[in-house]
Amino acid sequence: MNLTTAEENYLKAIYHLSDGGKKSVSTNDIAAEMKTKPASVSDMLRKLGDKEVIEYRKYYGVNITEEGKKRALQTIRKHRLWEVFLVDKLNFAWDEVHEVAEELEHIQSPLLIQRLDAFLDYPKFDPHGDPIPDEYGDVRARPRIPINEMEIDQSGQIVAVKDSSAAFLRYLDKVGAYIGARIKVLDKVEFDGSLEILVDQKKSIFMSKDVAGNILAIQS
Amino acid sequence: MNLTTAEENYLKAIYHLSDGGKKSVSTNDIAAEMKTKPASVSDMLRKLGDKEVIEYRKYYGVNITEEGKKRALQTIRKHRLWEVFLVDKLNFAWDEVHEVAEELEHIQSPLLIQRLDAFLDYPKFDPHGDPIPDEYGDVRARPRIPINEMEIDQSGQIVAVKDSSAAFLRYLDKVGAYIGARIKVLDKVEFDGSLEILVDQKKSIFMSKDVAGNILAIQS
DNA sequence: TTTATATTTTAGTCATGACTAAAAACGAAA
DNA sequence: TTTCGTTTTTAGTCATGACTAAAATATAAA
Missing domain, CATH: 1.10.10.10 (Winged helix-like DNA-binding domain superfamily/Winged helix DNA-binding domain)
Structure with a gap:
């Protein structure tokens, strides 16, 4: 059906x-x-x-139902594969892809998705860090951890915030630590747990342990 | 509108x-x-x-109308760009792409098409040899010539037939000279104008001048 | 010029997916 | 357990894009 x-x-x-x-x-x-x-x-x-x-x-x-879950996961799989395509191949920005992927996900062709998956080298996560279900609907979630729990020299990507108040988001925006940013932990201060973070390979910022605890990242 | x-x-x-x-x-x-x-x-x-x-x-x-022409050409442009993508990037066969492209052409995103065009390196022709209109709707047609007019060692691709009777198509199918086949002229017999053609880099076939005159190719 | 035939349009219906207004059912409080 | 407010469903309507059957128009033949 x-x-x-x-x-x-x-x-x-x-x-x-x-x-x-x-x-x-x-x-x-x-x-x-x-x-x-x-x-x-x-x-x-x-x-x-x-x-x-x-x-x-x-x-x-x-x-x-089980059948419904399977169908939904197929659609999600298609959506996320297209997002990877748009960002990795067509140089779309992280926040420009959703609407286009929303259209592309409804194209009906199992062969297309199989080939696209291979072309993208079987990605396991989309540009937002969300897992891409395989063709059987299986999902391997990647743990998201507060960035104060990352080790020195560990790289990753900001994927979510715990505190999404306007004030906190405004702060993030100001220091350049937007959702989607690639980060690397440069240093951790033992004394108060504050961190030095490299954002997008160019900008270095400092943040308190409290702030860092509210920012979730996936490790890479 | x-x-x-x-x-x-x-x-x-x-x-x-x-x-x-x-x-x-x-x-x-x-x-x-x-x-x-x-x-x-x-x-x-x-x-x-x-x-x-x-x-x-x-x-x-x-x-x-003029407006209608412009709209139609935009749709044709999208269709043909997607065909290039499917064949060049996703390794679809020449004859598998039409239906999928028929769906993809209706995705609404000028940015997507701009980026796709760049990603494909601004192709001027689709896998069938049909010209891809530019974003203003301008088309540069590529001449199709009967293959008996091609020179020795000239390569090309079969894109159409003049005589599309079942008998002729059956003959083409039998010798392996299907629409879309990549060909190369190996030899031309002066005496009767008959040709020797290499099909898809492996099969060599002979055909009379009459037959060759009914097969149209683009040169590459 | 009238008639016959082929083409095209209109009228009425259906399915999809939305809407508003009204009715029905649920669940919590009295 | 009855009532009241909220949630949900039903009934009826609209637009899109298809269909069939019937009417209208055009065109070619007599």
């Missing part, structure tokens, strides 16, 4: 909202995520239920 | 059927090309007329 583009997008949203199928998800939450109205979501849930990619009991939210 | 995917496909068909805007095109011909019914075509022509990409007079066929 094939899914339309709209159905694929709903399924992906349900997958994410359910935390990979672990929780059930409400109609209202899906509507918010998809930027549509709850009434439209109800219609779609009936269709997805008919296609057996979700388990749908009226008034009680939805659970994604 | 944006065009939907369906509208883009109709416009492209009209562009091709009208021989690049030189002739007017009938509803029936469009229906045949698009594999739909004439009634559906009528509906679409009204829409394309409203968007001023065609000039539509009921019962009298359509002419493509």
Whole structure:
């Protein structure tokens, strides 16, 4: 049973909202995520239920089925492979890729994805550091650690922040430590745990242990 | 004014059927090309007329406008760039690319096409030897010549046949001289104009001047 | 010039995926 | 357990792009 583009997008949203199928998800939450109205979501849930990619009991939210999980992971795989292509091959910036990948992920051709995967040399993570599921839907997550836990000389990439207050993001922006930045730990001060970090191979910045503890990175 | 995917496909068909805007095109011909019914075509022509990409007079066929030509050429450009990508980078075979390119051509992102063009090193022709319009819609056609007019040691690629009868195509298939084959002229017999041709760098075949005159190639 | 035939358009229907307004069901508090 | 507010579903509508059947127009033949 094939899914339309709209159905694929709903399924992906349900997958994410359910935390990979672990929780059930409400109609209202899906509507918010998809930027549509709850009434439209109800219609779609009936269709997805008919296609057996979700388990749908009226008034009680939805659970994604095993088949649904597999489908969602395929879409996520395609999305992330295209992101790698856009950044690595076409020199897109880290934050320019999402919308285009959102379109590319719906191209229907298993051969295309197989070849693209090979062409990109079987990447395991996308430019945001998120893992790329393999063709069977298996995912190897890469641990994200606060950068104060990294060793001296260890390189990595900033992928998330714990504290996402405007003030903290403004601070990060100011020192140039944006999400996606490649970093290297130059020095750690034993006394107070503060760090010296090299950002994008050019700019060296200092930060306290507190700040560093709020910045998550993947190691490379 | 944006065009939907369906509208883009109709416009492209009209562009091709009208021989690049030189002739007017009938509803029936469009229906045949698009594999739909004439009634559906009528509906679409009204829409394309409203968007001023065609000039539509009921019962009298359509002419493509300058704006329409520009739009069609943009779509053709995208299609052919993706074909180059699929063949050159992802190792698709010459005859596997059309359907996938048919989907990829509708991705909406001028930046993507600009970057893809650069990544492919600004190709001027697609894998079928068809010219790729530039971003302003300008096209530099490459001459197609009957292979009996090629010189000895000249290489090229078969791109079309004049006689497309089943019998002739069967003959071509039998000797391995399919559309898309890379060829090289090994010898030309002065006496009767017959040729010896190397196909895909491995198979050598003989053909009469008559046969050769019906096979069109681009030189490389 | 009238008629016959082929082409094209209109009218009405269907599926998809959105919407609004109204009804129904749930769940928590009284 | 009844009520009240929130969530969710249903009913009815719209746009897109397809379809069939019927009507309208054009064109070629008599």
